[in-house]
Amino acid sequence: MSLQALLADDYKVDLEVFEGPLDLLLYLIRRDEVDIYDIPIEKITKQYLAYLDVMRMLDLNIAGEFLVMAATLMMIKSRMLLPVEARGAEDAQDDDWVDPRLDLVRQLIEYKKFKDAAAKLLEKETLRGEAFVFGGEKPAFEKTEEDAGLALADIGLFDLLTAFQEVLERAPSNPFEQIDPIRWSVPDKMEMIISRTKGGQRLFFSKLFTAESHRMEVIVTFLALLELLRLRQVSLYQNTAFHDILILSAEPFNEDGQSPIIGGGEHVTS
Amino acid sequence: MSQADDVKVPLASSLQQIVGALLFGADRPLTVDEIGACLKSVAKADEANETSAVSIFAEASPNEIKDALGSIEKDLSRLKIGFELVEINGSFRLETQPCCGRWVRNLLKADRPNRLSRPALETLAIVAYRQPIAKSEIESIRGVMVDHILKALMELHLVRIVGRSELPGRPFLYGTTATFLEHFGLRNLKDLNEIDPTLQRSKPSERKAAHKKGNVAPAAETEGSSLVH
Numbered sequence: 001m002s003l004q005a006l007l008a009d010d011y012k013v014d015l016e017v018f019e020g021p022l023d024l025l026l027y028l029i030r031r032d033e034v035d036i037y038d039i040p041i042e043k044i045t046k047q048y049l050a051y052l053d054v055m056r057m058l059d060l061n062i063a064g065e066f067l068v069m070a071a072t073l074m075m076i077k078s079r080m081l082l083p084v085e086a087r088g089a090e091d092a093q094d095d096d097w098v099d100p101r102l103d104l105v106r107q108l109i110e111y112k113k114f115k116d117a118a119a120k121l122l123e124k125e126t127l128r129g130e131a132f133v134f135g136g137e138k139p140a141f142e143k144t145e146e147d148a149g150l151a152l153a154d155i156g157l158f159d160l161l162t163a164f165q166e167v168l169e170r171a172p173s174n175p176f177e178q179i180d181p182i183r184w185s186v187p188d189k190m191e192m193i194i195s196r197t198k199g200g201q202r203l204f205f206s207k208l209f210t211a212e213s214h215r216m217e218v219i220v221t222f223l224a225l226l227e228l229l230r231l232r233q234v235s236l237y238q239n240t241a242f243h244d245i246l247i248l249s250a251e252p253f254n255e256d257g258q259s260p261i262i263g264g265g266e267h268v269t270s
Numbered sequence: 271m272s273q274a275d276d277v278k279v280p281l282a283s284s285l286q287q288i289v290g291a292l293l294f295g296a297d298r299p300l301t302v303d304e305i306g307a308c309l310k311s312v313a314k315a316d317e318a319n320e321t322s323a324v325s326i327f328a329e330a331s332p333n334e335i336k337d338a339l340g341s342i343e344k345d346l347s348r349l350k351i352g353f354e355l356v357e358i359n360g361s362f363r364l365e366t367q368p369c370c371g372r373w374v375r376n377l378l379k380a381d382r383p384n385r386l387s388r389p390a391l392e393t394l395a396i397v398a399y400r401q402p403i404a405k406s407e408i409e410s411i412r413g414v415m416v417d418h419i420l421k422a423l424m425e426l427h428l429v430r431i432v433g434r435s436e437l438p439g440r441p442f443l444y445g446t447t448a449t450f451l452e453h454f455g456l457r458n459l460k461d462l463n464e465i466d467p468t469l470q471r472s473k474p475s476e477r478k479a480a481h482k483k484g485n486v487a488p489a490a491e492t493e494g495s496s497l498v499h
Binding site: 063065069111128132133 | 370
């Protein structure tokens with residue numbers, strides 16, 4: 001049964017992913033604290049493909065580059081598996097053997113430099129945001145719809161997917177169960193999250209689900225969370241890397257708590 | 271003769287005083303040139319008056335004005351009175367200190383400032399350090415398409431088209447704007463080198479040389495493989 005069929009109304013969750021395959025690889029390397037110069041390619045490939053599955057399950061608009069990277073990883077893996085003699089046959093001398101991971105490592109390191117620079121720019125940006133000129137005027141900085149995407153200020157998409165993966169693993173899934181297609185819908189779950197974060201309430205990601213939450217309910221709830229993020233109705237915080245994620249309403253002063261964006265059967269496209 | 275002319279208003283005795291007053295009174299960031307022009311034009315208006323004391327300030331050189339700005343900056347940070355002199359993109363202005371932001375925001379009922387998303391910041395960092403740069407080059411560093419993000423950054427006036435490449439198809443080249451410097455509080459693009467010394471801003475000519483080196487595969491690869499083994 002497809003996910004779309006389970007969404008009771010026509011609500012279409014259209015999520016663009018702006019992170020690329022290099023982001024995912026760097027995330028996995030950081031999480032497992034592996035040496036970037038000596039990547040355990042088999043382990044990383046396996047994990048990479050698992051994340052790809054999750055993203056497909058959520059119907060995220062995955063860029064083709066993710067698939068290209070999957071192929072690259074598998075090629076590197078197969079070349080790493082070649083015995084030393086076979087490598088020698090390919091290259092004239094053993095000394096000439098080039099680590100098949102080399103190009104990828106170079107690319108990752110180059111990209112990581114820019115990620116670090118971006119983190120420093122963020123520091124600068126945050127400090128600037130705290131300064132005011134005479135009369136309190138600041139250059140207004142309106143976000144455009146195009147920039148929205150999956151913009152998570154404080155935690156990354158892959159942190160979120162990790163949390164999701166963990167919940168999903170625990171969720172019971174009975175393949176023979178009769179599923180009532182109107183049991184869960186994205187707009188309902190969005191309303192649930194909004195009401196549970198209303199007035200500055202703290203909602204932890206782990207509390208979104210119970211032990212009995214059905215697999216499909218987990219998926220629908222997660223999609224609702226992503227959609228609220230995209231629409232900037234909630235923001236996420238994570239104290240320490242790889243810990244539980246805190247969900248807060250993006251507008252704690254909005255008393256009515258009723259978001260105009262959740263209309264029955266309304267299409268939201270980005 | 272009006273009464274006002276009979277009353278003598280005491281005149282400033284130091285350049286620092288005048289520069290400080292201009293910064294406080296201005297409704298916009300001031301450049302050294304603007305300050306100099308103001309000093310000269312006041313002296314000019316007073317030319318007829320031979321005993322006027324304003325003429326000595328007209329002689330102030332750009333360096334003297336910069337010195338005055340420097341000592342204002344030092345004095346303010348020493349006094350810790352909640353505001354400081356900030357230089358952004360060659361202009362100077364007084365701003366409240368970031369450590370007091372929470373109170374000022376509350377008083378002014380200002381919203382929290384919007385921040386850029388992580389992918390947007392990364393794309394911006396690549397443009398900033400490697401400008402002028404083509405979209406395809408950004409994409410090869412990030413490993414993912416950047417059309418949307420680049421468009422959004424342009425709409426936010428953080429990135430602009432600065433020219434066209436000589437490569438086939440003559441793709442657009444992108445660079446950062448004055449708004450970029452303003453948004454991140456940078457004096458100029460050289461400040462980027464201080465932010466991240468490992469990522470020196472490189473000119474395209476240097477990059478081209480490095481690129482050519484990369485094309486000579488065996489030499490480059492043995493050099494790099496020492497990293498791995």
